[in-house]
Amino acid sequence: MKLYYAPYTCSLSPHIVLRELGLPFELVKVDNKTKLTADGRDFRTVNPKGYVAALELDDGQVLTEGPVIVQYLADLKPENGLVPAAGTWERVRLQEWLNFVTSEIHAGSAPLFNAALPEDAKAFFREKLFKRLDFLQATLARQDYLAGVSFSVVDAYLFTVLGWCAFFSIDIGR
Numbered sequence: 706m707k708l709y710y711a712p713y714t715c716s717l718s719p720h721i722v723l724r725e726l727g728l729p730f731e732l733v734k735v736d737n738k739t740k741l742t743a744d745g746r747d748f749r750t751v752n753p754k755g756y757v758a759a760l761e762l763d764d765g766q767v768l769t770e771g772p773v774i775v776q777y778l779a780d781l782k783p784e785n786g787l788v789p790a791a792g793t794w795e796r797v798r799l800q801e802w803l804n805f806v807t808s809e810i811h812a813g814s815a816p817l818f819n820a821a822l823p824e825d826a827k828a829f830f831r832e833k834l835f836k837r838l839d840f841l842q843a844t845l846a847r848q849d850y851l852a853g854v855s856f857s858v859v860d861a862y863l864f865t866v867l868g869w870c871a872f873f874s875i876d877i878g879r
C-alpha cells in the first residue's frame with residue numbers, strides 16, 4: 706500500500722492508523738501547491754480531486770476520503786480494535802463521530818486557512834468552531850475516547866485536526 710500525504714495535513718490521520726496497526730506501507734509525499742509527488746508525478750493522476758490523503762492499494766485501486774480510508778485500514782486488522790465491527794450499532798456511532806469531525810471540525814476550520822477571507826468572516830467561522838469544540842469538551846469530560854472506552858480511528862482524526870488550531874491562534878484552552 707502507498708499513502709500519499711502532505712505534512713501538517715489531514716493525511717496524518719491515516720498515517721497514525723497505519724502505524725497503530727503495524728501494516729506495511731510506503732509514504733509518497735505530495736506538494737499540495739504544485740500537485741507533484743516527490744517522485745515527479747502529477748498527483749491528480751492518482752487522485753483527480755487533487756487532495757491528500759489517498760491510499761493506493763496493491764492492486765492499483767485508489768481510496769480517498771480520510772474517514773473512509775481509516776475504516777478500511779482498521780477493518781484489515783479487526784483484532785486491533787480501532788473500529789467496532791461493521792454492521793453493529795457501535796460502528797454506526799463511530800461513523801457519526803467521524804462525520805462530525807470531518808464536517809464540523811475539519812471542514813469547519815478550513816475557512817480559517819483561507820488568506821483571502823476577511824477577518825470578520827473568519828471571526829464568524831471561529832465562533833462556530835468554538836461551539837463544536839464545546840461539544841467535544843463536554844464529551845471528553847465524561848470519557849477518555851470519543852467513540853467509547855478505547856482509542857479508535859476517530860481519536861487519530863481528532864488529534865490531527867485539533868493540531869491545526871495552534872497555527873491559527875485558536876486557543877482550545879478556552
Ligand SMILES: N[C@@H](CCC(=O)N[C@@H](CS)C(=O)NCC(=O)O)C(=O)O
Pocket residue numbers: 711714715716737755756757758769770771772807
Ligand atoms: N474530504 C477530504 C478532504 C481532504 C482535504 O481537505 N485535504 C487537504 C489537506 S487537509 C488538501 O490536500 N488540500 C489541498 C487542496 O484542496 O488542493 C477528506 O476528508 O479526505
